[in-house]
Amino acid sequence: MSDKKNPEEKTEAKSPEDVSRRDFLRKTTVGAGAAAAALGAAEAAANTSPGTARKIQIAPDTLAALKQTPIEPSFDGEGMSGDDVFVRACKDEGVAAMFCCPGNYGMINAFAQQGIPCYGGRTEGAMCAAADCFSRVTGEITATSGTEGPGFTAMIMEIAGANAARTPLLVVASNKRISGDDRETSIQQAYQQPTTTGMKKYGKRLIEPNRIYEYAATAFRQLKTGVPAPVHLDFPGEVSRARHTDPSELRDYYDKKVYRSEAKPHPAPQDIAKAVEMIQKSERPMIVAGQGVFQHKAWEEVQAAAEKNDIAVVESGPSRGHFSDGHRLSANLAPDALGSADLVIFVGQYCMPSVGEYRFNPDVKAIRIHPEASDLGRNWPIDLGMVADEQVAMAALADALPNRSRPTWTSELKAAQVAFEKSNDELYAAGLKHSASADCIHPAVWSKELADFLYRGDIPKEQSTSVIGGWTVAKYTRRFLRAYRPGQICNGAYQYYAIGPDVGYTVGAGAAVQMGVGPQKPYQGAPVICATGDAGAGYSIMEMETLAKYQIPSIVIVYNNNAWGVWGSGASAARAMHMYLFQENVRYDKVAEAVGARGEYVTSPAEFTPALERSYQMAVNDRVSTLINCQGIKEFSSAKQYAPGTPRPVEPGAMSYAH
Numbered sequence: 001m002s003d004k005k006n007p008e009e010k011t012e013a014k015s016p017e018d019v020s021r022r023d024f025l026r027k028t029t030v031g032a033g034a035a036a037a038a039l040g041a042a043e044a045a046a047n048t049s050p051g052t053a054r055k056i057q058i059a060p061d062t063l064a065a066l067k068q069t070p071i072e073p074s075f076d077g078e079g080m081s082g083d084d085v086f087v088r089a090c091k092d093e094g095v096a097a098m099f100c101c102p103g104n105y106g107m108i109n110a111f112a113q114q115g116i117p118c119y120g121g122r123t124e125g126a127m128c129a130a131a132d133c134f135s136r137v138t139g140e141i142t143a144t145s146g147t148e149g150p151g152f153t154a155m156i157m158e159i160a161g162a163n164a165a166r167t168p169l170l171v172v173a174s175n176k177r178i179s180g181d182d183r184e185t186s187i188q189q190a191y192q193q194p195t196t197t198g199m200k201k202y203g204k205r206l207i208e209p210n211r212i213y214e215y216a217a218t219a220f221r222q223l224k225t226g227v228p229a230p231v232h233l234d235f236p237g238e239v240s241r242a243r244h245t246d247p248s249e250l251r252d253y254y255d256k257k258v259y260r261s262e263a264k265p266h267p268a269p270q271d272i273a274k275a276v277e278m279i280q281k282s283e284r285p286m287i288v289a290g291q292g293v294f295q296h297k298a299w300e301e302v303q304a305a306a307e308k309n310d311i312a313v314v315e316s317g318p319s320r321g322h323f324s325d326g327h328r329l330s331a332n333l334a335p336d337a338l339g340s341a342d343l344v345i346f347v348g349q350y351c352m353p354s355v356g357e358y359r360f361n362p363d364v365k366a367i368r369i370h371p372e373a374s375d376l377g378r379n380w381p382i383d384l385g386m387v388a389d390e391q392v393a394m395a396a397l398a399d400a401l402p403n404r405s406r407p408t409w410t411s412e413l414k415a416a417q418v419a420f421e422k423s424n425d426e427l428y429a430a431g432l433k434h435s436a437s438a439d440c441i442h443p444a445v446w447s448k449e450l451a452d453f454l455y456r457g458d459i460p461k462e463q464s465t466s467v468i469g470g471w472t473v474a475k476y477t478r479r480f481l482r483a484y485r486p487g488q489i490c491n492g493a494y495q496y497y498a499i500g501p502d503v504g505y506t507v508g509a510g511a512a513v514q515m516g517v518g519p520q521k522p523y524q525g526a527p528v529i530c531a532t533g534d535a536g537a538g539y540s541i542m543e544m545e546t547l548a549k550y551q552i553p554s555i556v557i558v559y560n561n562n563a564w565g566v567w568g569s570g571a572s573a574a575r576a577m578h579m580y581l582f583q584e585n586v587r588y589d590k591v592a593e594a595v596g597a598r599g600e601y602v603t604s605p606a607e608f609t610p611a612l613e614r615s616y617q618m619a620v621n622d623r624v625s626t627l628i629n630c631q632g633i634k635e636f637s638s639a640k641q642y643a644p645g646t647p648r649p650v651e652p653g654a655m656s657y658a659h
Helices: 021-026 032-047 060-066 082-092 103-112 124-138 156-164 209-224 271-279 291-295 299-309 333-338 389-398 407-438 441-453 473-481 504-514 516-522 535-540 543-549 567-572 574-580 588-594 604-621
Strands: 099-100 118-120 142-147 169-175 202-205 231-236 285-289 312-315 345-349 367-369 384-387 465-467 487-492 528-533 554-560 598-602 626-631
Touching: 021 231, 032 554, 082 103, 082 209, 082 231, 082 271, 099 103, 099 124, 099 504, 103 118, 103 142, 103 202, 124 142, 124 156, 124 169, 124 312, 124 487, 124 504, 124 516, 124 535, 124 543, 156 169, 202 209, 271 345, 271 367, 271 384, 271 389, 285 299, 285 535, 285 543, 291 299, 291 588, 312 407, 333 407, 345 389, 345 407, 367 389, 367 441, 407 441, 407 473, 441 528, 441 604, 465 504, 504 516, 504 528, 504 535, 504 543, 504 554, 528 535, 535 554, 554 588, 554 604, 567 574, 588 598, 588 626, 604 626
Parallel strands: 099 118, 099 142, 142 169, 169 231, 202 231, 285 312, 285 345, 345 367, 367 384, 465 487, 465 528, 528 554, 554 626, 598 626
Antiparallel strands: none
16 A cells, blocks of 8 residues: 555654654554545535534533543542442452443442543443453453343343453443342343353352452452453342441451462473473474463463474464464464474463364374363363463473474474465455456455555554454455454454454454553554454444544444355245345445444445545544445355355464354
């Protein structure tokens, strides 16, 4: 895209630390004048249409509320409510943000009053997804809220997705009064805990007001130790609204240094020695760097061990970037090399595959490093199980390993990387051909051109955080999108295929980048990118309004193929096909415009990059979000009509889908 830009705007590449945030972002985009003119024209067109004379704008009360000074509650006077007590514990424990839809009012108000960043959106499900994604790209504990029966049950799909991703998600939900139990006193009456069975690490319905802090402590012990997963607490009215005027009224009202430990399990010296022996005997060792590497911030230790002994590394999990795609030892873009590995070292692989699920030789030797002994040996037989924190274990391994060069193995990795990129080039060429014949745009085309824009133009390749969502389209975008630093990609459909949370994920990723939390700090203020499908857009497209309300700059790209990704299943019964199809050429871009964002409609390859440039410019300079509606056809996924059809996923690494 750089050859289309004004040469005077080109700048010498600099790191984000070398320039101011505003200057850093402005220098990556096209001229502001053309974009402003485009926005002005769009506003003019909107404001001259019948019935749309009033301009969409952020409510003054929204802006005023965001400027309010946080209030620290006190036991003095009227005292603290149960909600206040619980949120104080959340603040002390560093809960990074709260995402919700109005409901559970006392609790969400307490989060806002005490200064924890809060975001209110359109549905509980999408905002639960936002909280999940915020954690996936930062590694921090994030909270989400539901209300009684309807609001809470709307979150179930996203809670299950967070559980599969092993996200440390705090789910706080209101519940009707205990006094109303068994009396059907309200249509919202619902006992919630059984609903999340199998979808959480810990859950509790609180019933005694004076134990609210005790259960807060239990919640954070679960969230901050071992393998994380959602924690679900629900608060009946008698608990959340109870008043406490003295700390002595609360059970176990202790400082966090007392009610939990920061201790980490260290590997046994004999286990490190055995691991070194196995690695030294191996010719083609490979580390599988799972979600625990990201959550326990072990990426530097993994890289140190890999570089010292020439060990290949492939990522696995709902987040990508904790081992850079650009590293010479990365197997993320070298799927053909997986079958050659003769030793696999699983580190932080929380969702353990079965033999054959990853493309390793079934007879490959295996080491697994895991913080909980009870899970060692599950699904995949191990030759060595090591109970240890991922960061501590990899640091010990890096110290113990000798320096070693493996030229044959690294040459094989390089060849596999070249082969993978060649297959992508062939897919792009086929996509261009198919786009011309079908008079629309193939997903391989815009996936490749999006990658060129993000990683091979004027934007630093480490900058842009991306959400990979959708079903059919994800099999293309995963091949082309890259991760060069921790938390750069949120892999939406990890193990649990939640349908349509992707715009909600974008809210969470965007909030994390705007706040500059964790590994997002160097890129604070940058726009985020989301790829989703038309089926997915139907679930969470109204969160485009949430992006607009909070001025979270983002670009949501919708692959519009007029059908569910499983449309071919209807071919077996002619009368069933209608259930798999949508109307053709639906204008999702117009929906975005109608809720305060921008829209772009792309129907040919020539239109995509200019639309992307305009959208990026508006995101950087005016914090405006855009939905780019890329028109395709369902038949693009048919190998018979448009070879090669939908590419098959390759496990794990860049194409990781199930694991």
